[in-house]
Amino acid sequence: MSTATEPTAAATPGSREPLVAMADVGKSYGNVHALRGVSLEVYPGEVTCVLGDNGAGKSTLIKIMAGLHEHSEGAFCVNGISRNLASPRAAQQLGIATVYQDLALAPLMSVWRNFFMGNEIRRGLFLDSATMRRIADEELQKMGIHIGDLDRPVGGLSGGQKQCIAIARAIYFGAKVIILDEPTAALGVRQSGVVLKYIAKARDAGLGVVFITHNPHHAYLVGNHFVVLKLGRVVLDAHRDEITLDELTAEMAGGQELAELQHELRDVDPDATVAPDHPETAPAAPARSTDERRP
Ligand SMILES: Nc1ncnc2c1ncn2[C@@H]1O[C@H](COP(=O)(O)OP(=O)(O)OP(=O)(O)O)[C@@H](O)[C@H]1O
Ligand SMILES: [Mg+2]
Numbered sequence: 001m002s003t004a005t006e007p008t009a010a011a012t013p014g015s016r017e018p019l020v021a022m023a024d025v026g027k028s029y030g031n032v033h034a035l036r037g038v039s040l041e042v043y044p045g046e047v048t049c050v051l052g053d054n055g056a057g058k059s060t061l062i063k064i065m066a067g068l069h070e071h072s073e074g075a076f077c078v079n080g081i082s083r084n085l086a087s088p089r090a091a092q093q094l095g096i097a098t099v100y101q102d103l104a105l106a107p108l109m110s111v112w113r114n115f116f117m118g119n120e121i122r123r124g125l126f127l128d129s130a131t132m133r134r135i136a137d138e139e140l141q142k143m144g145i146h147i148g149d150l151d152r153p154v155g156g157l158s159g160g161q162k163q164c165i166a167i168a169r170a171i172y173f174g175a176k177v178i179i180l181d182e183p184t185a186a187l188g189v190r191q192s193g194v195v196l197k198y199i200a201k202a203r204d205a206g207l208g209v210v211f212i213t214h215n216p217h218h219a220y221l222v223g224n225h226f227v228v229l230k231l232g233r234v235v236l237d238a239h240r241d242e243i244t245l246d247e248l249t250a251e252m253a254g255g256q257e258l259a260e261l262q263h264e265l266r267d268v269d270p271d272a273t274v275a276p277d278h279p280e281t282a283p284a285a286p287a288r289s290t291d292e293r294r295p
Contacts, residue, residue: 018043019079019177019208020065020096026073027060027232034060035232037074042177042208047199049211049219051252052229058212061229062179065210066098067091095176099166099183107155111147112136114154115169135172143168143201160191167198171205178202179210184218196222216248228252 018041027035035057042048052058063069064076067085075082078094085091088098105114112129115136121128133150140147145164147157154162163183170178180199184192199222203209213219219226226243228236228251236243236251254261 016043017080018077021077021080022061022064022071022074023077024074025061025064025071025076027057027064027069028072033232035064035071035229038229038232038234039074040227040234040237042210043225044176044206044208045203046224047203047209047211047222048225048227049213049223050227050229051213051216051219051248053214053252055231056229057232058229059181060232062098062181062210062212065091065096065177065179067096095174096179097170097173097175097177098179098181099163099170100181105154105162105166108153111140111150111152111154111157111165114165115139115172119173139168139172140165143171143198145198158191159187160194163187163195164198167195167202171202171207175207177208177210179212181212182214183211184213184215192218214252216245216252220245220248 020040020042022038022040025035025038025040026033038057038061040048040050040061050058050061060069064071064085067088067090070084070086076085077083078096083090083094085094091098106117109117112133116132121132121135123131136150140150143164145161145168147161147165154165157165163180167178167180183195183199187195196218199209199211203222203224211219211223224240226236226238226240226248227234228248236248238248
């Protein structure tokens with residue numbers, strides 16, 4: 001939650017002042033250059049999608065924003081003020097919340113206890129469970145999240161519902177920027193849809209959303225701005241009106257590299273098959289359909 005003393009990232013929907021701005025940011029781990037010359041701005045009321053293959057530097061980028069790692073080069077500003085965040089708490093105090101894939105939810109604890117974990121309301125020495133249960137219920141309802149019994153342990157909920165609780169919790173506790181690290185990676189189509197809906201709700205509430213994903217289709221469903229990283233560098237930075245889903249998908253599939261590969265493989269006929277020299281090593285006959293196998 002933000003404190004009164006720190007100027008938090010101000011969320012004025014539609015404002016053109018970035019909440020978070022990175023300019024030429026670099027990060028090295030010993031000899032490994034995980035990020036080089038990365039510039040990125042996060043605006044309120046926008047979903048900024050960060051895409052890239054494994055090892056592209058996505059997690060490193062969000063760890064800098066989340067206060068887990070300090071950058072080695074360049075400038076990182078929150079609300080126009082240059083920062084070198086020393087801890088996740090420092091990031092939270094500036095209104096930057098991160099929802100990691102493993103979520104930091106306690107599976108055996110109830111929904112409302114998880115909602116207030118680390119920010120419990122007390123009455124004297126005791127937890128004010130009635131108030132916490134009521135607020136958790138109101139906040140989840142406000143986001144259109146229907147869990148039913150809030151005394152249920154979180155471990156029994158679906159992956160999508162857990163993500164939604166983490167998003168609602170971050171918003172309630174004053175986040176202005178919410179970073180989601182691959183929130184749909186482990187989910188099926190329907191559950192991903194639910195999470196994408198809450199990403200759009202967080203954006204509509206005026207937050208700056210940073211959505212990390214491998215999936216250009218998910219990114220394009222909710223994204224206003226797309227940044228593709230490759231080997232630690234930004235290879236594409238485009239607003240929604242500057243790129244189509246097909247172009248984004250092609251960029252993620254390898255872009256120029258794929259075009260070069262296609263050129264190199266121009267003599268290869270994918271329809272061709274080679275007769276086996278040894279019948280015993282020949283591939284098995286194609287499987288018959290279930291209908292054919294019926295007597
Ligand atoms: N703590 C670390 N120490 C050394 N090298 C690291 C460390 N963290 C990341 N790296 C390296 O930095 C590069 C970027 O890694 P990063 O985890 O940021 O990529 P990513 O885009 O999140 O990948 P993935 O999609 O696999 O999660 C990789 O080469 C990785 O091996
Ligand atoms: Mg990662």
